[in-house]
Amino acid sequence: MSDLEVQAGLAAQSRRSGPSRRLGVAEATAGVLALFLVASAVVPQLLAPGDPLAIDPLSAFQPPNFAHGFGTDESGRDIYTRVVHGTQYSLVIGAAATAIGLGLGIVLGTLAGMLGRVIDFTVNRFLEVLFAFPGLLLALLFIVIFGPGVVTATIAVGLSTAPGYARIIRAQLITVRSQAFVEAATVLGRTRWQILLRHILPNTLAPLFVLATLGIGQAIVWAATLSYLGLGAEPPTAEWGAMLSAGRTYITSAWWMSFFPGLFIVLTAVTATVLGRSIDRRMRHV
């Protein structure tokens, strides 16, 4: 699940891609999409006035048509309405899982990077152990122990991304720690804590903001996978992953049921990635 490491690599490299201050087509599109997604999450009623849970068995399985732009599902619920209203769950799952992963990662990574060799060694072995677990198993065990649902799925995804973040943070911290400006601060007579708080942490954590936007997309994809395994959001929550996996059953007879939630998952992940990388570029080339 440490797709984040990949992202870290990307984040580190995109430094090189040059300071294009102009808004690219991709960025502009991603911006518009992001606005739409945020609006869907905050004021879904505005974009889709219907009730996402309202069933209408008699108009089940309708392909996209004038009344139902994205078609209807097996219970006759309007898929467009559900997708729009589901944004909040998916975004919250994505954001919260990332926050949890990142939070844990910061604690572990900082411990490993900052406090002596013994703790570094211990935390490192611990991370290695977590890496040796398949990420999904970590999530699986957690959910089986604490029961399925949006909250546990979120925590599970967060937990399984934490080692990835921790590794990145540790590496970043070690890099920052050895940089000349840290020595310069020592020469100016600053204390360890002052240096940690004013220089090391801000410089370590700043790139993580970007990582986090990238991680959100991945978290949503993982949460969807948990839904597929029947361990995600509880019905009839209009969570995308749950909709996607419900629609998958009817893939041969009602493609639209899985296509639109799937499309939104991919779009969200892509939007987050594009925006994250663009923000990163801008931040680096201030």
Place this chain on the structure above:
Amino acid sequence: TAAGSTESVGEPKSGGTITYASGDAEPSCLDPHVGGNFPQALVSAQYLESLVSRNSSGQIIPWLAESWVPSADGLTWEFTLRDDVTFTDGTVFDASAVQANIAHLQDPTTLSSTGYLALGKVTGTEAVSPTVVRFTLSEPDSALLESLSQPWLAIESPAALERSQDENCAAPVGTGPFIVESWVKQNAITLVRNDDYVSPPADAGHSGPAYLDTVIWRFIPDSASRYAALQSGEVDVIDNAQPDTIVQAEQSDSLEELDSPRPGSSNRIELNSGQAPFDDVRVREAFIRSANVDDAVSSLFQGTATRSYSALSSVEPTAVSNAALFAYDPTAAGTLLDEAGWNETDADGYRIKDGVRLTVEFPVSTNQSIPAEQSVFEQIQATAKATGFEVKLRPMDLSSWYAALASNDYDAVSAPYTKVGPDVLRILYHSDSIVPAPSGYFANLAQVSDPAIDELLTTAASTADATERAALYSDAQDRILEGFYILPLYDQQNHFLLRSDVIGLRTLPTVAVPTLYDVWLNR
């Protein structure tokens, strides 16, 4: 197109390999004595046979036993066995073989659960002669024949049973039309024809060995892949077909459908009458009246399932159906809730009483309920909400689901139970079944505790006379239905889809498992 249109396909041809894809879990043991669940029944029906079978009108018919006579007091039964049958390992089928099987089932180390329970009243067996075996019972058991017809009580080679359980689980030896050749875990079981086969049940389509050379028995848990595999011809028969694929198959020339509801109970939602809020019959009725099941079934099953108003499967001749009790009537439901004291409504539109919300905890086993059924629950959730019920659907894996049941952590639940004959009612609704087994398992999930029902079911279980027995079960069902303990949905769905060139597939009318004995390939 629907199956059964087997006219004019010509003479059966021998030979060929068929691939059967099961959506059920892969058994951990191929011997259905051990444990005893449906997946085992499905596959073991191809290589094991029972003493008796049942025909499509519900009558018990001979199989390995040619005839049987109960004593007048119903405490002993003598079965006359066929004398021309040998097990595929060469062992002779005789009275001692039957004895060995009953002993195996009753041996605690076998870890039998279904078979063990079915033989609850059997205290001993005796070989009267090589072809006559006598069963001794502690009390009359009107369900004995039905029990013995089930695949979980099939007869295996006594020599094979002597082997270790591991060996026996991997390749049980019976008298059936096929022989277990190999089993690659998580992939397939390979069965080959028993060339010496002589003992089809009385209602079989032909005699002598099976037509097919080989049967590949695969496990494809994902329903979409299973159907895709059938469509692409990768497999020939699939079970647990989804409603939408059945509808598609009906339009296809290359696919056929076989619908064979399982016996025993219907699929129903059981309301936990043992605790609030469903300890109040008015609330139970209100819930049932507030659930729009008809629309749900017709939209989700698209005509592949018929609404049930009975506690029993429609294949059970003794089933009682009462549609009037389950009509969708939200107004009546509202009135009933008012009467029961749930007359206030909170901000979310749910009924409350003494500050407590009218909440129905509904754990759903993701392993046991197909997606369409889970959607039925969602629609019930949505329609019941209009009346003021907050139904909390909780999907969980099988172990967690049983754990929730064991800790009485449910108000509604749906748990099918397959058993041949109406005796299933005793298992499901006798108050004895509320007492959990040491494992926490109990069958009376509605927690029906009605002395009158207990009395009716106990009497029926030991009543030999068919008419009398049917009347007793009918009375019991009336009481169960009128007590609004359950919300029947439909029969336990058991749809098979097959390629059109697969001819002669039928299910055994016992527990509706398919038999490949009569099947031949028109290729």
Place this chain on the structure above:
Amino acid sequence: MNGPVLKSDSAAALTVRNLRVGFGSAEPVVRGVSFVVAPGECLAIVGESGSGKSVTARSLLGLAGRNSRVSADRLELGGQNVLGLTDRAWQGRRGKDVGLVLQDALVSLDPLRPIGREIADSLRLHTALGAAGRARRVLELLDAVGLPHPELQVRKLSGQLSGGERQRALIAAAIALNPPLLIADEPTTALDVTVQAQILALLEQITGAGTAVLLISHDLAVVSRVAHRVAVMHDGQLVETGRTTQVLGSPQHEQTRRMVAAIPADKPRGTRLSPSARPDAPRFLSTSSTLSTPTNFRAEVSLESTVVLEAIGLSKSFRRPDGTSQLAVDDVSFTLHHGSTLGIVGESGSGKTTVARLLLALLAPEHGEVHVFGEPWSAASEKTRRGLRASVGAIYQDALGSFDPRWSVAEILTDALNLRHERGAPHTTTRLTSLLDEVGLAPTVLPRRPLELSGGQRQRVGIARALAGRPEILICDEPVSSLDVTVQAQVLDLLDDVQRERGLSLIFISHDLGVVQHISDQIAVMRDGRIVEIGPAERVFAAPQHPYSAQLLAAVPRAPV
């Protein structure tokens, strides 16, 4: 230094007429450059950073880069037109008709391939030579460029070679096919003087063999040694071209004069190296636009004055990657007197930076001690030291890296002034402005971050930060080595002025002997972690006693002034 005389243009190895190069839609960065190089002649293009030298060089091989627009009236290699060649045609000429040694020597060899393979590449691409033949030729080439033990070197990766060795390998690769024209872009920057001398000798030898050489450099001293003719480039144009002696000896153009003036070597202390033409000129810079009069104040510093910093028998070793230990600093002792400057010179890896870090107590010595104002410094705890930290400032070679990239200049200086809690207050701003004024920067830089500053501005901010705590000792580790000569001159002048005003004591570390000579009272020559010679600057330069010092000094190229 009289090069071969060109009879006619058609005999030229390279003819360029009105070359213009631009990127994207921006203004061209090379604007109408014309020159000719004859076989056996070395033409040097000099000019300050960013004037377009490298772009010109790359354009001559059709490698100006992505988005480039190249146009010219004539562009001929060996008399043949190469304008508008297809990429494929260019591929056939590069390496064969013209060799290019890129500016970034340290990173111009593929770090994943043995250098033998890199050198053999041109042979593989342009000749039918078999593997064995190529291997033989590679050895010859390495021998020719003066790399000892070629047979060992060919298998090394560029990471295993020193800067000078890499530069020589690159030259070997460029001359593998004896191209009639060799273009060498800054072939000696970032090299030790001794290594630099070897490279220059090599270039001379190549020219001598009849190859035309186009040398690009911003270092006039280097140029004066090998070039027959010099072309001065400024802002994309050649402003002055002529014989080396003539151009450097009596510079005509303003830009040329400024560059010549900025050469520090041999200029006595106090000599201004930079004119004060800048609008933000600091108050103590002389207003004269040419060289100011030397105001020699070296005599004012008496060796008997107070000792402010003392190093006693410092040693420090590091573990090498292979586990063995390396003595980076070995028994180093010296004293620094109030108001004086101690210059430390030595080749790369001789331990200069390590000494600086020991002096700053960023490293603990294994043996020996550092005293500051007579108090224990290295032996004290960091807590005790913290009180004295303000008196010991530092300026780093890598100014950019020494700033927190997230902080603006204002934040950096506020922090250094210990005014964090009064940010934005009017009197804070006043102090910041006056501090910037001291180093000759306008207050407009305050909101900018280090990345948004030019190299010279960054180094000045670094000095301002060091001065903020009003230190009495300033330790400068290569403070000018990454700067352009003209900017370097400004920084050196600034340090001179501050020292004079404040009576600062300086440790000045550099591998550039010219710079050190210009600024130091005392000089310590380091080699392999030891100080091989220490003494008054004039004495060391005039009469080096240690053979190594002598060798070092002999290698310094000097501009004809």
Place this chain on the structure above:
Amino acid sequence: MLALVLPRLAARLAGSVFVLWMVATITFFAVRLIPGDPAQAVLGGPGSQASPEALAAVSAEYGFDQPVIVQYFAQLGRLITGDLGRSYALNTDVGPLVLSQLGGTLLLAVLALILAWLLALALATWSTRGGKVAARVGSSLEIVAAALPHFWLATSLIVVFSIGLGVLPPISTGDIAGLVLPVLTLAVPLAGFLGQIMRESLLGALESPFVLSARARGESERGVRWVHALRHASLPAISLSGWAFGSLISGAVVVETIFARPGLGRTLLNAVTLRDVPVVIGVVMIVAVAYILMTLLTDAASRLVDPRLRLT
């Protein structure tokens, strides 16, 4: 040389053993936290109607009546002797079971890794060939591919290739054809990731001075890529392959279920739902060993491609 390598090997080995031990420990206790009686798992799984005697007998036989810590050390003891124990639910020894499932998963993961590499390489080289359009299309493809959930991709592939075109089987068939879709399912999202990395580093390498030097020697565009740039571009992707392997195993849980392939993923999923502690531990241990080996392998591959690493 040997004297230098040996201590490092020893440290590495010790680290690996520690990781395995911790993995076993965490799994053991985590699985014990799951509600449900292990004896029940032995007796035909949840919902079995086992008799009290049977439960007691099983508890005694498997030691479930002992304190958890005793069971833990017993389990550890067995692990040390290489005995993975006996499955509660499957009536077999875990060792042979897990080994028999390992092959399928490993084949899937390795093929997917290789395919992902090839796809990523192809995409990266194509999209950096010059044109802006190619670059845009390339990077969009990569980002979208990386955002595809396995289960959705798998179904879509089945719909297109098995049902629509009828060219590939939707389930494992034991031959090459049956491998194509599962491998594609796993490879495409991974290729998206690797592709992004590779393209970035390829661009970096193509702009580096040593490539300019090579061009100045007359190297062709293809030569520049194959002799220089791709090698550099592949380095970060190689070091990520260890991680990628882990994520492939996670993906295998889904892919094996959908394509009805035997393998560790499916085994694991079943074992977790059945509370089959020994099987869960067995699978996790095997995966951990595979992960450790994979990390060793990627290290070795990095050394092969990057001779600088061989120097130290």
